[in-house]
Amino acid sequence: AQRVTQPEKLLSVFKGAPVELKCNYSYSGSPELFWYVQYSRQRLQLLLRHISRESIKGFTADLNKGETSFHLKKPFAQEEDSAMYYCALRGDSNYQLIWGAGTKLIIKP
């Protein structure tokens, strides 16, 4: 079954601390993984996709096929990073996105 799991509903860290938002997936083929972010009262925005291998707003994510994970990391959190973060998977035979439940990230001053 295709599934995305984000085990943490809420993650609260202090400004300047490292952040890691976990994402695990279940998919039998070659998925494409995404991180979307939703700031308060704003739309879902693409943050990262694994095939781009880029860093956006200081965030990085590496696809680990052995552990079926795509964790999102940032070495030094900033207050403006507070938002909902969603991990999503797109299969290689269709184009719908399968979503995790989301993690609410709160950065404390």
Next chain:
Amino acid sequence: EPEVTQTPSHQVTQMGQEVILRCVPISNHLYFYWYRQILGQKVEFLVSFYNNEISEKSEIFDDQFSVERPDGSNFTLKIRSTKLEDSAMYFCASMGGLGLPQFFGPGTRLTVL
């Protein structure tokens, strides 16, 4: 930067009424999607649309739902006879081509009373 737009931002309706949610995808995009998110739950795929026809749909997308691209810019989701459990945030998304990411509208919050 072009964005997906959705109207209305909030729709309140009585159970059994028909609603039409409207979306204007990014202008040169070819693939269109509807997702929904019931409060406190995951975002769920409803339907995808390409070349003027449905390319995929989920189990949620039953006979009460339909989609249409009535002209070159709008993409609509119709719910024929709303139920209480249709209350959710409905997101429209568009994609420029295969292998490209999906871009989302701000959502329409549907409340069925």
